[in-house]
Structures are given as C-alpha cells and as structure tokens.
Amino acid sequence: MPESGGPSTRERILACAEDLFGRKGYDAVAVADIAQSCGVSTALIYYHYTDKESLLHALVDRASEVFDVHTRDALAGEGSPRERLERFTRAWVAEGLAHESLVRILVRPLSDPEGPLSAELLARISHTIEGLASVIAEGIEAGEFAPVDPGLAAECLFGLVNTRAAAGALNAPHLGAAVVDVKVNADFIVRLFFSGIAR
Amino acid sequence: MPESGGPSTRERILACAEDLFGRKGYDAVAVADIAQSCGVSTALIYYHYTDKESLLHALVDRASEVFDVHTRDALAGEGSPRERLERFTRAWVAEGLAHESLVRILVRPLSDPEGPLSAELLARISHTIEGLASVIAEGIEAGEFAPVDPGLAAECLFGLVNTRAAAGALNAPHLGAAVVDVKVNADFIVRLFFSGIAR
DNA sequence: AGCAATCCTGACTGAACGTTCAGTCAAGTC
DNA sequence: GACTTGACTGAACGTTCAGTCAGGATTGCT
Numbered sequence: 506m507p508e509s510g511g512p513s514t515r516e517r518i519l520a521c522a523e524d525l526f527g528r529k530g531y532d533a534v535a536v537a538d539i540a541q542s543c544g545v546s547t548a549l550i551y552y553h554y555t556d557k558e559s560l561l562h563a564l565v566d567r568a569s570e571v572f573d574v575h576t577r578d579a580l581a582g583e584g585s586p587r588e589r590l591e592r593f594t595r596a597w598v599a600e601g602l603a604h605e606s607l608v609r610i611l612v613r614p615l616s617d618p619e620g621p622l623s624a625e626l627l628a629r630i631s632h633t634i635e636g637l638a639s640v641i642a643e644g645i646e647a648g649e650f651a652p653v654d655p656g657l658a659a660e661c662l663f664g665l666v667n668t669r670a671a672a673g674a675l676n677a678p679h680l681g682a683a684v685v686d687v688k689v690n691a692d693f694i695v696r697l698f699f700s701g702i703a704r
Numbered sequence: 705m706p707e708s709g710g711p712s713t714r715e716r717i718l719a720c721a722e723d724l725f726g727r728k729g730y731d732a733v734a735v736a737d738i739a740q741s742c743g744v745s746t747a748l749i750y751y752h753y754t755d756k757e758s759l760l761h762a763l764v765d766r767a768s769e770v771f772d773v774h775t776r777d778a779l780a781g782e783g784s785p786r787e788r789l790e791r792f793t794r795a796w797v798a799e800g801l802a803h804e805s806l807v808r809i810l811v812r813p814l815s816d817p818e819g820p821l822s823a824e825l826l827a828r829i830s831h832t833i834e835g836l837a838s839v840i841a842e843g844i845e846a847g848e849f850a851p852v853d854p855g856l857a858a859e860c861l862f863g864l865v866n867t868r869a870a871a872g873a874l875n876a877p878h879l880g881a882a883v884v885d886v887k888v889n890a891d892f893i894v895r896l897f898f899s900g901i902a903r
Numbered sequence: 904a905g906c907a908a909t910c911c912t913g914a915c916t917g918a919a920c921g922t923t924c925a926g927t928c929a930a931g932t933c
Numbered sequence: 934g935a936c937t938t939g940a941c942t943g944a945a946c947g948t949t950c951a952g953t954c955a956g957g958a959t960t961g962c963t
Contacts, residue, residue: 514940530816532731535920546942551922553940609815616812617729657892664867665860672859693856701896713910734950745912750952752910 515553517543522560527606531561531613558621565614565622568607569629571600580636586644590637591695594666598691601670608670634659641702650702658702665694714752716742718766721759726805730760730812757820764813764821767806768828770799779835785843789836790894793865797890800869807869833858840901849901857901864893 512520521543525534536557540547554560579593601608614622637659644650650658669690711719720742724733735756739746753759778792800807813821836858843849868889 529818533816533818536922537920547921548923548943549941557921609817612811613815616808616815617732618808619728619732653892654888657889660867660871661864661893661896664863664870668859668863671863689853690856693852694860697860697896697900700899700902703899735952736950746951747913747953748911756951 514545514549518545518550518553519560519563523564523606523610526561526564526613527609531610561610561614562622564607564610565626568604568611569626571604571607572597572633573629575600576633576636580640586640586647586649587699589640590644590662590698593637594662594694594698595687595691597666598669598694599687601667602673602685602687602690605670605673608673612671630663634663637662648704651704653702658698661701662694662698665698713742713744713748717744717749717752718759718762722763722805722809725760725763725812726808730809760809760813761821763806763809764825767803767810768825770803770806771796771832772828774799775832775835779839785839785846785848786898788839789843789861789897792836793861793893793897794886794890796865797868797893798886800866801872801884801886801889804869804872807872811870829862833862836861847903850903852901857897860900861893861897864897 518539522534522539525539525542536550537547539560540550550560554563575593575596578596579589582589582592584592611626614620615626617623634656638655641650641653641658641662642655645652645655669685673685717738721733721738724738724741735749736746738759739749749759753762774792774795777795778788781788781791783791810825813819814825816822833855837854840849840852840857840861841854844851844854868884872884
C-alpha cells in the first residue's frame, strides 16, 4: 500500500497518460511516449495495466465520476426543481472549466462510434439527460415551468452547460465570450434556460 | 473531364472515405480499407490524393462549406437581427440533422488539439461565433435585445444549435427528446434563446 | 495505326507500434 | 543464508500501415 512519499508509480503513469492523451489524443500517443514521459519502461506500464485501452478506461471512469457526483446531487438532492437544476448547471460549468483535459479525454471516444467506450459514455450521458428531464417534468407538474417537452429541454440544458467546457477543451478560451468566468457563464445559462421555460 | 456516367473515381474515393471516416473514425480507417470499400487499389488513392490527411482535408472543406453558406446568409442577408439569427438557427439545426457523418468528421479533428486541422476548424468556428455576436450586438443597439454580452450569447446559441447535431452524430437519435424533428427542435431553441435575451 | 497522356494495379518497403518475455534487483520472510 | 515476492527493465517479435515503384491497361487524338 502506498502510504507516503508522493503518488505511487501506478498513479504517476495514469497522470502522464492523462496529460498526453489530453494534449495529443489517444491514437497519437504511443505507450512508449507515456513511459518516457514519466521515466519508466514500457513494460512497466503493462505490468500495472493490462493494455493501452485500460489506461483510457481508467481515465474515463475517473473523469465521469467527477461529473456524476454533481448529477446525483442535482437529481436526488434537496430543493425545488429550479434550485436543483441551477445547482447542476453551476457545478457542471465549473467542473468543465476546471478540468479541460478530462473533458477532451471524454469527448474523444464519443467521436469513434464503434469504439468500445463510446457506448458506455453514451449511456452515462443519456442517464444524465433523463435525470434532468425528470426534474424538469417535476417542475412542470408543479406549475413551476411551462409545459415544454422535458427531454428536449433537458438536452438543451445539457448542451448549454457543455458548450463552455467544449470551448475550453478546444484550447479556445474565449471563442466568443469577452470574459471567461464561471459565474458569468453560469448566470447567463441559467437566465437563458429558465426564461425560456418560464410559465 | 468526367461528364456523365456517374461520379468520377476521384469522387467515389472521397465518398467511401467519408462513409468510413464517419463510421469508424479517421485513425481507425486504413487507406487500404478505403481502397477495398470502393474497389480500387491503394496506390490509386495516392494517385488522386497526396496523402491520407488530404482526404480528410477535402472532406472537412466540403463539410464546412455546407454550414458556411448558411452563416453568410445569416450575417449578410436581409432582415432584422432576430430574423437573421432565427434563419441561422433553423438552417444549422436542419443541416446538422441531415448530415450526421459530416458532423462526426468535423468533430474529430477538433478533439485533437495538436492536429493540423484543429486550428483551421477552430478559426472557422470562431469566425461563425464572432459573426453571430455582431448580429446580436446590432440587435442590442437597435433595442431589440437586452444588453447581454454578445460574445457569450453567440457562444450559447452556437452550442444550442449544435447540441442536436452532436446527438445525431453520436448515433443517439433521441438522447432526451421524445420527438426528433427539425422544426420542433429549432422552434424550441428559438424560444429558449430569444426569451433569454429579450428586453 | 501509332502515340501520348491519363488511369490504374500488384508487389513491395521502411517505420512505428502494441505487446511479450526472460531476467535483474531490492526488500522482506523463514 | 536460502527462498519468495513485487517492482521493474532491455530487447525482441509480429503486425499494421502509410507511402512508393515499375509497369500494364485504357482512352483520346492525329
């Protein structure tokens, strides 16, 4: 058990992989590159991980978890539908801006529809959107929102919160926005979304 | 010059590349796969195109052009700011839903920040968003919209119109939406966006 | 028919990459 | 001191793939 003295070699390998995958992309990174980047042999990586893909898998799992926490909070947490959706929005915008290379690592498998992780990630995304939709539906029933299509609204909210994260992941800090600030971004999205589905 | 008798071999190669790149992804497709898929030799592809990347480049150019046409129309065309933005929105939603594999081909280079096409595509996207921002700014000055940050609003609109396209490109026809219909989608986005920036 | 330009192919190459494996080394156990 | 275990390495193997080359077929022109 690694107790002190910094991160274990296993974790260092994962950190190097995250950095390289995030910068160059999975396919463009050789296992030897990762090895060199953290000063170990290629073989050691295979000692710790079964294959190259399992490295990606570990990263995706870790990255997903970061976002899933906020989703669970929004779906099952306390507060009115509006409060919960707002909490979700602010949390995702903040996380997306804070973890650019994670976002990039998450985006990549999605653009490879036949890849092994694509289905898994898609399932997670669907689950998130369905969760949002059910909160929106709850709000509609309570008379808090106008009677829109909950699924469509959820999808739009999801798209909105990810737009800034995507811009960050693309190394385009200010695609259009004059100021890149978590609060400003989230405020605007909240305003846009809730005025759109207001009664 | 090929005049009749179907598409030229050159174009057939490009079509096969589009299909395969769209389904499996650039890196997962070997030049030999493309050759086999349209019944020619590998060498012929190198006779018509300088290298594998130039195939992707040709596809990206073609795909970008499809969207750029609507952008120019929205920016320089006739009508009030709101009318032009609405035209842009409806056109992009429709194109995105109609050309899924093109969207997927456009997404991939973006997720590879150090790739050669990334910068080019990013420039196109920035240009589109800046164009939207200037139309929004125009609308604000005319008192048509509330005084929001034009760049931020443009980015959000861009994110909204691309959300559905992305969902389609991910082979997830109904991520959250109960009905996948161009008009329903565009109507909702229009509603969301313009009520959000209404005075 | 003869000729030249264009279109196309099979066979091949050099390099890169994922993966494996025999073996080293230090630390701990009996 | 003999033995075991976990961490780690250097060198190599097999495969895949982008790109090349020398030449064959086809087409169009005179």
